[in-house]
Amino acid sequence: xxxxxxxxxFQSPDLVPLESEAIPSSPExxxxxxxxxxxVPYDTIIIGAGMSGLAAGIRLxxxxxxxxxxxxxxxxxxxxxxxxxxxxxxxxxxxxxTNFTEKGAKKGPFSRILKQLRFKWEDFALxxxxxxxxxxxxxxLVFNNDxxxxxxxxxxxxxxxxxxxxxxxxxxxEYDDLEQAAFEISARQRLQELLVDPLLIxxxxxxxxxxxxxxxxxxxxxxxxxMFRSIFLxxxxxxxxxxRLILKNLIKRFRSLGGELKLRHGVSRILVEGGKAIGxxxxxxxxxxxxxxxxxxxxLETLRMCEDVSEPDPRTAGQMSFIESISVLDRQPTxxxxxxxxxxxxxxxxxxxxxxxxxxxxLRTGVICSPNNYAYGEGYENLPEGIIRLTSIASYxxxxxxxxxxxxxxxxxxxxxxxxxxxxxxxDFRPFVVDTDMFTPTxxxxxxxxxxxxxxxxxxKKLDGTTHLPNVFxxxxxxxxxxxxxxxxSGISMxxxxxxxxx
Amino acid sequence: xxxNQICFSFNQLTKIETxxxxxxxxxxxxxxxxxxxxxxxxxxxxxxxxxxxVNFRDQMELDSMDFLDIVMELRKRYRVxxxxxxxxxxxxxxxxxxxxxxxxxxxxx
Ligand SMILES: Cc1cc2nc3c(=O)[nH]c(=O)nc-3n(C[C@H](O)[C@H](O)[C@H](O)COP(=O)(O)OP(=O)(O)OC[C@H]3O[C@@H](n4cnc5c(N)ncnc54)[C@H](O)[C@@H]3O)c2cc1C
Numbered sequence: 117x118x119x120x121x122x123x124x125x126f127q128s129p130d131l132v133p134l135e136s137e138a139i140p141s142s143p144e145x146x147x148x149x150x151x152x153x154x155x156v157p158y159d160t161i162i163i164g165a166g167m168s169g170l171a172a173g174i175r176l177x178x179x180x181x182x183x184x185x186x187x188x189x190x191x192x193x194x195x196x197x198x199x200x201x202x203x204x205x206x207x208x209x210x211x212x213x214t215n216f217t218e219k220g221a222k223k224g225p226f227s228r229i230l231k232q233l234r235f236k237w238e239d240f241a242l243x244x245x246x247x248x249x250x251x252x253x254x255x256x257l258v259f260n261n262d263x264x265x266x267x268x269x270x271x272x273x274x275x276x277x278x279x280x281x282x283x284x285x286x287x288x289x290e291y292d293d294l295e296q297a298a299f300e301i302s303a304r305q306r307l308q309e310l311l312v313d314p315l316l317i318x319x320x321x322x323x324x325x326x327x328x329x330x331x332x333x334x335x336x337x338x339x340x341x342x343m344f345r346s347i348f349l350x351x352x353x354x355x356x357x358x359x360r361l362i363l364k365n366l367i368k369r370f371r372s373l374g375g376e377l378k379l380r381h382g383v384s385r386i387l388v389e390g391g392k393a394i395g396x397x398x399x400x401x402x403x404x405x406x407x408x409x410x411x412x413x414x415x416l417e418t419l420r421m422c423e424d425v426s427e428p429d430p431r432t433a434g435q436m437s438f439i440e441s442i443s444v445l446d447r448q449p450t451x452x453x454x455x456x457x458x459x460x461x462x463x464x465x466x467x468x469x470x471x472x473x474x475x476x477x478x479l480r481t482g483v484i485c486s487p488n489n490y491a492y493g494e495g496y497e498n499l500p501e502g503i504i505r506l507t508s509i510a511s512y513x514x515x516x517x518x519x520x521x522x523x524x525x526x527x528x529x530x531x532x533x534x535x536x537x538x539x540x541x542x543x544d545f546r547p548f549v550v551d552t553d554m555f556t557p558t559x560x561x562x563x564x565x566x567x568x569x570x571x572x573x574x575x576x577k578k579l580d581g582t583t584h585l586p587n588v589f590x591x592x593x594x595x596x597x598x599x600x601x602x603x604x605x606s607g608i609s610m611x612x613x614x615x616x617x618x619x
Numbered sequence: 620x621x622x623n624q625i626c627f628s629f630n631q632l633t634k635i636e637t638x639x640x641x642x643x644x645x646x647x648x649x650x651x652x653x654x655x656x657x658x659x660x661x662x663x664x665x666x667x668x669x670x671x672x673v674n675f676r677d678q679m680e681l682d683s684m685d686f687l688d689i690v691m692e693l694r695k696r697y698r699v700x701x702x703x704x705x706x707x708x709x710x711x712x713x714x715x716x717x718x719x720x721x722x723x724x725x726x727x728x
Contacts, residue, residue: 179691220663222680231660232684612687617703 157405164412166194168592170366171607177373188382211485214346215601216353242353245457261351291341299338318467323460330434330572332470412592434570437557444551445502453543461541479537512557512568671712
């Protein structure tokens with residue numbers, strides 16, 4: 117992610133994030149004065165061109181709606197965008213696409229997304245993970261995209277939990293996605309009753325919280341089930357070309373269906389008249405009118421835009437944010453003995469999922485991922501350079517309070533510290549590092565406008581996607597589904613439920 | 620009227636023209652229209668063995684999102700409106716065709 121502190125040369129050609137083919141430039145994205153046509157209301161105005169907004173946009177444009185996708189940033193992708201720095205391509209977020217299913221699978225969110233957006237399985241060119249690991253000091257559990265490996269690992273490390281593991285699998289399969297009451301149950305409590313063993317519980321919670329828990333300490337049972345399915349029952353994969361390929365497919369499809377994308381068009385207000393939204397006002401004061409608004413900006417963030425809401429409660433915002441330390445190596449990670457796709461580590465038997473109490477970051481736990489370690493298969497060489505990404509828990513408030521010189525200093529310090537922490541669990545790759553990049557919660561906030569740079573949004577989800585206004589709806593992170601696949605699923609379902617039926 | 624509004628309705632018109640005259644749509648053509656829609660919605664399904672008297676759900680992998688798509692595609696392609704309370708009528712090919720027959724005949728572009 118291009119960091120505001122780090123890059124004064126923000127507009128240098130190297131940093132222009134768009135491969136021209138990736139996001140065909142469109143005249144509308146320039147800040148030209150709007151013609152009187154803007155008085156004709158759009159069927160749907162979508163706020164945010166992240167995964168959820170793009171997926172929703174495709175659905176609506178496909179069914180001939182006049183859709184306008186407004187994005188404040190100069191590129192698409194939101195929390196999962198991409199950038200170029202020192203002549204290297206980086207993904208902002210992509211470790212793994214979750215919910216991987218093989219070609220021809222008819223169930224599961226990934227195949228639903230393909231169907232709903234009319235893509236072919238090949239379009240996303242997903243290569244499955246090799247294998248991943250959850251490491252705690254006393255034991256580790258290996259898993260891949262076949263649940264039987266994890267089952268055998270659990271049986272090996274926790275033989276007396278054999279039967280309760282099967283019970284758990286049953287409950288997860290039965291869990292019904294959209295039911296708010298069951299969603300809210302405490303996952304820790306449920307697991308306590310079922311599995312009893314605190315170490316096993318923490319070892320399961322660790323990866324699932326890392327990849328999708330907006331709440332501190334505990335996790336909603338619903339979120340646990342959704343994440344369990346998407347990671348353990350389905351699995352990890354990645355396109356060779358990373359998130360660029362996914363975004364390119366989405367935006368091309370959206371445009372080909374007549375959808376309008378306007379970059380650098382931030383929404384400052386949702387205009388309300390007679391208890392309904394009538395359109396939006398942009399940062400530069402221009403207005404666009406629409407029959408309804410679908411917002412992926414976040415729940416609190418959206419409420420704050422509504423003219424009729426004076427002070428939404430800021431305590432409802434999420435707090436979980438991260439730093440990402442990216443290391444480029446002069447060799448493939450496997451050459452130094454790092455074979456896993458992803459490693460989730462925790463350095464004691466207690467697993468603490470909360471913002472750091474005293475420091476800028478909490479390095480006791482983390483996620484290590486190498487995009488090199490996917491089974492790209494025939495016809496692909498491996499990525500030209502080795503990459504190891506590390507995510508650690510960080511405090512938005514503390515990073516945000518630093519002045520510029522300290523910010524730079526702390527970034528260097530915490531890059532070193534975070535890597536030092538992670539090489540306790542994987543081979544020490546530091547001698548082979550040729551380049552690094554790092555971003556912090558303030559970077560995330562700056563490029564996605566999510567309060568606190570909260571990666572998984574608010575702890576309380578709005579599963580039905582409604583707001584206090586009858587024609588303003590939420591999609592994406594704060595509606596409830598997170599991650600790349602989750603966000604797309606959210607965009608699709610909210611478009612279906614709220615924006616297509618009453619046309 | 621605004622330019623893009625005109626474009627928009629023009630698009631719709633051309634779409635309708637390419638689909639021909641629905642007033643004459645025979646049951647067999649309606650069936651084919653549904654098969655076309657299904658093959659777009661569920662490209663991996665083999666539709667050649669579809670049993671018209673059996674519920675779609677019992678012979679192919681269709682969820683509620685797919686059902687919404689059948690309804691939406693009918694609207695997009697043929698401008699046929701299926702109100703929500705009539706969704707059960709689209710359970711199998713036979714019920715769908717007989718439900719749509721009068722509706723398709725009424726379609727006048
Ligand atoms: C470091 C990191 C690593 C991650 N790794 C993974 C991973 O490996 N796998 C995975 O599946 N997921 C991962 N995620 C999570 C995933 O990226 C997100 O869950 C998903 O992209 C969320 O999409 P969204 O559409 O809900 O929200 P967003 O992507 O946040 O989209 C919202 C958009 O709205 C725009 N916006 C906000 N306010 C306004 C406004 N007022 N006007 C106009 N536009 C506005 C924002 O700029 C943004 O583009 C990661 C995230 C991060 C940050």
